[in-house]
Amino acid sequence: MAQLILNHLTKDFGAKGPGEGGPAVSDVSLTLRKQGFLALLGPSGCGKTTVLRMIAGFEQPTDGSIEFGECRLSDAVRVLPPEKRNMAMVFQSYALWPHMTVAENVGYPLKVRRISGEAWRSRVAEALSLVRLTAYADRRPSALSGGQRQRVALARCLVQQPDIVLLDEPLANLDQHLRKAMEETFRAFHERSSATMIYVTHDQAEAMALATDVAVMSEGKLLQVAPPADIYARPEGRVVGSLIGRGAIVRLRLPEKAGRQLDWPLLQAALAGRRSGHGHAGEGPLSDVLIRPEQVHPDSGGMPMRVLSSVFEGERSALTLALPDGQSLKAYSNKAFCHGTEVPFVISGGWRL
Numbered sequence: 238m239a240q241l242i243l244n245h246l247t248k249d250f251g252a253k254g255p256g257e258g259g260p261a262v263s264d265v266s267l268t269l270r271k272q273g274f275l276a277l278l279g280p281s282g283c284g285k286t287t288v289l290r291m292i293a294g295f296e297q298p299t300d301g302s303i304e305f306g307e308c309r310l311s312d313a314v315r316v317l318p319p320e321k322r323n324m325a326m327v328f329q330s331y332a333l334w335p336h337m338t339v340a341e342n343v344g345y346p347l348k349v350r351r352i353s354g355e356a357w358r359s360r361v362a363e364a365l366s367l368v369r370l371t372a373y374a375d376r377r378p379s380a381l382s383g384g385q386r387q388r389v390a391l392a393r394c395l396v397q398q399p400d401i402v403l404l405d406e407p408l409a410n411l412d413q414h415l416r417k418a419m420e421e422t423f424r425a426f427h428e429r430s431s432a433t434m435i436y437v438t439h440d441q442a443e444a445m446a447l448a449t450d451v452a453v454m455s456e457g458k459l460l461q462v463a464p465p466a467d468i469y470a471r472p473e474g475r476v477v478g479s480l481i482g483r484g485a486i487v488r489l490r491l492p493e494k495a496g497r498q499l500d501w502p503l504l505q506a507a508l509a510g511r512r513s514g515h516g517h518a519g520e521g522p523l524s525d526v527l528i529r530p531e532q533v534h535p536d537s538g539g540m541p542m543r544v545l546s547s548v549f550e551g552e553r554s555a556l557t558l559a560l561p562d563g564q565s566l567k568a569y570s571n572k573a574f575c576h577g578t579e580v581p582f583v584i585s586g587g588w589r590l
Contacts, residue, residue, distance in 0.1 A: 239306025241269040241292070241401060241433060246301040248287050260299065261287045263457040269450075274427050274434045276448035278441055278480065284457040285437045289403050292435065293326055294319035305400070325394035325432075326403040329410060331386045333378040340365065340374040343392045364392040367429055368422065384415040391426050404436045408443065420446050441481050445469065453477045471497070471588060478527040478590050485528055487564045491589065492521040499526065499587040508540060508560060525590040532585045533558070533568035539581035542566070544574040558582065 249260035262284040269275050277285040290296040292303060294316055302312040310317045325346070333342050344361040347353075352360070365371045368388040378386055387407060394402050404423075408416045424447060427434050438444050444451050445465040452462045453476070461473040472478040478486055489507040491499070504526075533556075542558040545565065556568040558580075566584075574580055 239308075239400070240271055242304040243267050243288070243292075244302045244304065246288065246291060246303065247299050248284075248291060248296060249299040260457055262291070264301070265454075265457075265459045266301075267452060267459060267462055269433055269435070272431055272433055274436065274447060274449045276444035276451045277435060277437045277454060278439070278444040278451055279454035280439055280480075283454045285454050286405060288454075289405055289435060289437050292401070293324060293403055294322055322401075323397075323399050324401045324403060325397050325399040326405065327387075327390045327394055327407045329406045331378075331390045333386060333389060335378055338375050338377060339370060339381070339389050342378065342389055343396055346393060346397045360396050361392075364396040367395060368392045368426070382415075383411050384419055387411065387419055388422060391422065395426065395430055399430075399432050402430065402432045402434045404434065406437055406439070408438075408440075416443070423447055445481070451481075453480060455480075472527065472590065475525050475590050478525070478588070483530055483567055485530075485564075485566045486525050486590065487528060487560065487566065488523050489526050490521045491524045491526075495521070495589070497589040499589060501583055501585060504528075504584045504587055505540060508562070527588045527590055528566055528584055528586075530555070530567040530569045532587065533566055534583050534585060535570060535572070535580055536583040537581055539583035541579045542582045544576060544578045544580060546576065547574050549573060 243265055246262060246265040247260050248262040265288060277288060279285050287296060291298055291311060294311065297316045298311055298313055300313055303310040308317070309315070310322060334345065337345070340361050343364055344357055347357050347360060362371065365374055368391050370385065370388055370392060373381065373385065378389065381389065390407070408419055411419060420443065436444070436447060448465060450462060451465055451468050453460045453468065455476045461468060461477050463471075468477065469481055472481055475486060478484065489504070491503070491507055495503060540561070542560060545557040545559050548555045553569045553571055554573045556570055556574065558566045558568055560566060568582065
């Protein structure tokens with residue numbers, strides 16, 4: 238199967254007013270794994286949906302190109318129309334025809350391709366079976382729940398046997414319970430379809446749970462592309478570190494020789510301004526250090542930190558702690574602590590951004 242490649246992709250809609258200049262997408266380059274599941278993650282307005290629309294053929298790049306195998310899909314001069322790309326798109330609104338049955342909605346792309354009769358019925362039945370909606374074939378979309386409508390939209394993608402499936406925040410309109418259930422449906426859909434999938438979301442939990450790779454965007458730029466575990470453990474820069482997980486970013490003076498993976502002796506020395514094995518922590522350059530809540534543990538041999546808040550989350554409490562210099566950390570604990578209590582904590586590790 239061919240790879241999808243974005244080469245220095247840029248989209249500039251033109252300035253609309255004072256302070257609104259700059260391209261929506263700026264110099265984005267990446268190569269998608271064959272049959273991979275890429276999540277485009279970033280805050281609203283960062284350019285991720287514009288990238289998706291350029292891949293689909295709904296927008297033309299201002300500069301750069303999109304290649305699929307030996308075929309150039311788009312550049313600043315030519316655009317292959319959406320209907321000539323073997324792609325399928327799932328929208329946030331589902332985009333189902335209200336006057337058609339579930340089976341007719343699923344089979345509509347086949348009708349456009351002039352596939353009918355037994356071939357039509359067979360492929361529609363197979364697609365509905367894969368999303369567990371066989372019993373709903375004769376119903377109208379108005380008789381379905383939000384999660385069922387989303388599965389109809391997925392079946393409509395599957396029936397086309399696309400090379401690439403594009404998903405634009407498809408779970409945004411569902412409640413939390415349905416979103417979790419649909420994540421499993423998306424994983425199964427990816428395994429069975431063998432298509433390359435590109436999933437736009439601003440929800441980092443969705444991205445981490447679903448994708449084989451996560452691409453983080455901010456202000457039109459691509460900041461980092463990596464598997465979920467790598468991007469969680471080793472984010473590049475303050476923006477990626479703040480978007481992924483629930484960690485706190487603190488400013489510490491670290492010695493020049495310190496690496497990026499930091500241990501407790503070095504962090505303790507930096508917090509206390511003492512000399513460590515790497516040099517004098519209190520006199521090094523200021524660095525951004527990401528510390529995850531699971532790296533902060535109550536320990537009698539630790540450093541005293543004041544509890545600013547303790548929120549019960551069921552199986553644990555989420556704590557906000559004040560460091561001696563006034564900066565704050567997040568921590569998890571099986572024990573609740575009162576506001577203002579001073580408790581010794583150890584930080585098992587940190588990552589210099």
